[in-house]
Amino acid sequence: xxxxxxxxxxxxxxxxxxxxxxxxxxxxxxxxxxxxxxGALGSTGNYAYLTRKERASIAQLSVKHAGETPVIIGxxxxxxxxxxxxxxxxQEAGASAVLLAPMSYQKxxxxxxxxxxxxxxxxxxxxxCVYDNPGTTxxxxxxxxxxxxxELPSIGSIKIPGVPAAPDVAKERVERLRxxxxxxxxxxxxxxxxxxxxxxxxCEAWYSVIGGLFPQTALAITRAIQxxxxxxxxxxxxxxxxLWGLFSQHGGSLRVVATxxxxxxxxxxxxxxxxxxxxxxxxxxxxxxxxxELQLT
Amino acid sequence: xxxxxxxxxxxxxxxxxxxxxxxxxxxxxxxxxxxxxxGALGSTGNYAYLTRKERASIAQLSVKHAGETPVIIGxxxxxxxxxxxxxxxxQEAGASAVLLAPMSYQKxxxxxxxxxxxxxxxxxxxxxCVYDNPGTTxxxxxxxxxxxxxELPSIGSIKIPGVPAAPDVAKERVERLRxxxxxxxxxxxxxxxxxxxxxxxxCEAWYSVIGGLFPQTALAITRAIQxxxxxxxxxxxxxxxxLWGLFSQHGGSLRVVATxxxxxxxxxxxxxxxxxxxxxxxxxxxxxxxxxELQLT
Numbered sequence: 001x002x003x004x005x006x007x008x009x010x011x012x013x014x015x016x017x018x019x020x021x022x023x024x025x026x027x028x029x030x031x032x033x034x035x036x037x038x039g040a041l042g043s044t045g046n047y048a049y050l051t052r053k054e055r056a057s058i059a060q061l062s063v064k065h066a067g068e069t070p071v072i073i074g075x076x077x078x079x080x081x082x083x084x085x086x087x088x089x090x091q092e093a094g095a096s097a098v099l100l101a102p103m104s105y106q107k108x109x110x111x112x113x114x115x116x117x118x119x120x121x122x123x124x125x126x127x128x129c130v131y132d133n134p135g136t137t138x139x140x141x142x143x144x145x146x147x148x149x150x151e152l153p154s155i156g157s158i159k160i161p162g163v164p165a166a167p168d169v170a171k172e173r174v175e176r177l178r179x180x181x182x183x184x185x186x187x188x189x190x191x192x193x194x195x196x197x198x199x200x201x202x203c204e205a206w207y208s209v210i211g212g213l214f215p216q217t218a219l220a221i222t223r224a225i226q227x228x229x230x231x232x233x234x235x236x237x238x239x240x241x242x243l244w245g246l247f248s249q250h251g252g253s254l255r256v257v258a259t260x261x262x263x264x265x266x267x268x269x270x271x272x273x274x275x276x277x278x279x280x281x282x283x284x285x286x287x288x289x290x291x292x293e294l295q296l297t
Numbered sequence: 298x299x300x301x302x303x304x305x306x307x308x309x310x311x312x313x314x315x316x317x318x319x320x321x322x323x324x325x326x327x328x329x330x331x332x333x334x335x336g337a338l339g340s341t342g343n344y345a346y347l348t349r350k351e352r353a354s355i356a357q358l359s360v361k362h363a364g365e366t367p368v369i370i371g372x373x374x375x376x377x378x379x380x381x382x383x384x385x386x387x388q389e390a391g392a393s394a395v396l397l398a399p400m401s402y403q404k405x406x407x408x409x410x411x412x413x414x415x416x417x418x419x420x421x422x423x424x425x426c427v428y429d430n431p432g433t434t435x436x437x438x439x440x441x442x443x444x445x446x447x448e449l450p451s452i453g454s455i456k457i458p459g460v461p462a463a464p465d466v467a468k469e470r471v472e473r474l475r476x477x478x479x480x481x482x483x484x485x486x487x488x489x490x491x492x493x494x495x496x497x498x499x500c501e502a503w504y505s506v507i508g509g510l511f512p513q514t515a516l517a518i519t520r521a522i523q524x525x526x527x528x529x530x531x532x533x534x535x536x537x538x539x540l541w542g543l544f545s546q547h548g549g550s551l552r553v554v555a556t557x558x559x560x561x562x563x564x565x566x567x568x569x570x571x572x573x574x575x576x577x578x579x580x581x582x583x584x585x586x587x588x589x590e591l592q593l594t
Contacts, residue, residue, distance in 0.1 A: 016378055048402035049376040079346040080571040081313055102572075103402070105345035105433050107548050112572040119571070136402050138435060251404050274377040274416070275399075275409040 002157035004036030041074035127156030147180035162191030299454035301333030338371035424453030444477035459488030
C-alpha cells in the first residue's frame with residue numbers, strides 16, 4: 001500500500017460545507033485511473049480546516065467510492081485526544097492505513113513528538129504513515145527521531161517533505177534515512193516538482209498532490225520509473241515546470257491545485273475553506289491558459 | 298478594558314478533560330487580586346487544543362467567576378467558519394471582548410488575514426483585540442497591515458508579540474505602530490520578560506502570562522509604571538530574570554507556567570494537554586527551588 005503512486009485529493013467546499021458530489025467525483029476519478037492508493041485528508045484535503053464530523057464523513061465516502069483501491073486517512077490534530085478520536089473514526093470507516101503529522105501550535109520537542117507516535121500506534125489496528133511536513137507543522141524531524149519512531153509497531157512508511165534537486169545528493173539523502181529505519185518501512189517522497197528525482201533516488205512511494213487531480217499524468221511519471229525509464233519520467237516532470245513555478249509563486253501547491261480543479265469543472269468556485277483563497281484575476285487566467293496548453297489528465 | 302494588566306490564565310487539564318475546579322480557582326484569584334481584565338483561552342489557555350464545546354464552557358465559567366472584571370475570550374481557529382461559531386459562543390457567554398490570532402496551517406497571505414478580520418468584525422457586537430503572535434501563528438504582520446485592520450469597526454487593541462530590549466528602540470517601535478492606527482485602538486505588549494520595557498515605551502496594556510498565575514507580582518510592575526515609577530517596575534522585572542531564563546530554555550512560557558501552577562497546588566499534575574509536557578526531573582526541581590526563593594503571589 002505504501003508504494004507507487006499515492007494520490008491526495010482535495011476536499012472541495014461549497015458555501016461553507018463539504019461538496020460531497022465533487023469529492024466523490026474526485027475519488028472515482030482516482031480509482032478509475034488505477035492509482036496505487038488514495039490519501040484523503042492530507043494537507044491537500046484540508047484536514048486542518050474540517051470538523052471531526054466532517055472528517056468522519058470524508059473517510060466513509062473515500063472508502064465507499066474507492067472500490068479496491070486502498071485508502072489512507074489523515075488523522076492529524078493538535079491534541080492527542082483528538083488524534084485518537086480521528087483514528088477510531090478512520091478505522092471504523094474502513095481505512096487501510098492512517099497518516100499522522102506532528103501538527104503544532106506550541107512548538108513541539110522531540111520527546112513530545114515521539115510520545116505522540118507511541119501513544120497513537122498503540123491504539124491502532126492499521127498501519128501508520130509518518131507525515132513529515134515542516135512547512136505546515138513547523139516541526140523538523142531529525143533522521144534519528146525518524147529511526148526511533150520507525151521502530152514502533154504499525155509504522156509502515158515515512159512521507160518525507162522532498163529531496164534535494166541534484167540526483168546524487170537526493171540519493172545520499174534517501175540512503176541516509178534508509179540506513180536508520182527497518183526495511184518494512186517505506187520512504188515516500190512528496191513535493192511534486194522533485195518527485196521524479198525522489199523516486200529515482202530510491203523512494204518507494206510518491207505521495208502526490210497533482211496525482212489527486214491529474215492521476216494519469218502522475219501515473220505516467222511513476223510507471224516510467226518503475227519500468228526503469230527515468231529519462232521519460234524526468235521529461236514528463238520537466239514539461240510541468242510552469243506548474244511547479246506556480247506552486248512556489250503561490251505559497252505551495254494547494255491554492256494552485258484547488259483553482260485548477262475549479263477551472264476543470266471538478267469543483268465549484270470557490271472551493272477552499274476561508275480564510276484560504278484560490279488564484280484570482282490575472283493569476284487565475286494564466287493558470288487556465290497553462291492547463292489548456294498542458295492538457296493534463 | 299484594553300489597558301493596564303490583562304491576565305491570561307492557564308486552562309488546566311486532568312486525565313484528558315478540563316479541570317473546572319482548578320480553572321475557577323485561577324479566575325477567582327485574578328478577580329480577587331484586582332487585575333484590569335482576564336484573557337481566557339489565549340495561547341496560555343491552550344485554546345488550540347480544546348473543542349468548541351470545551352471552549353464555550355470555559356467562556357461561561359470565566360464570566361461567571363470573574364465578578365466585575367471584564368473577560369476577553371480567545372476565538373482563534375484555523376477556519377473562519379469555526380472562528381464565527383466561537384465568537385457567537387463567547388458573546389453568548391457574556392464576554393466583554395474577544396481576542397483573535399491569524400492561526401495558520403497553510404501559510405496565510407496579507408489579503409487572507411485582512412479578510413479574516415473583516416468578516417469576523419462584521420459579525421461582532423463586542424470589541425476585538427488583534428493577536429499578533431508569529432511564534433505560534435507563523436504569520437508576520439506588517440505595520441501597514443495592522444493599520445488597515447485597525448480601521449475596521451470593533452477593533453479595540455493590538456496585542457504585539459514584544460518589543461526590542463533597548464528602551465529607545467522599544468519606544469521607536471511602539472511609536473511607529475501608533476502613527477498608523479486610530480487613537481481609540483490601544484497597543485498591548487506581551488512577552489513577559491520585556492513587558493516593563495514595553496509599558497515604559499508607551500504600550501497601554503500588558504497581556505501577561507505570569508499575570509495569570511501571579512497577579513500581585515504583575516500588578517506591582519503595572520501599577521509602578523502607571524504611577525510613573527519605571528525604576529521600581531524594572532527592578533521587580535529584573536528580580537524575575539531566572540524565570541525569564543527558563544521561558545527561553547523551555548521554548549516559551551507555557552510549559553514553565555503550567556509546571557509552576559502544579560508546584561503551587563493550583564493545578565493537578567500533569568495539567569497540559571498531550572502531546573505537550575511540563576518540566577520533568579531536574580528541570581522541575583530547579584523551578585520548585587526558584588519559586589520557593591521568589592515567593593511570587
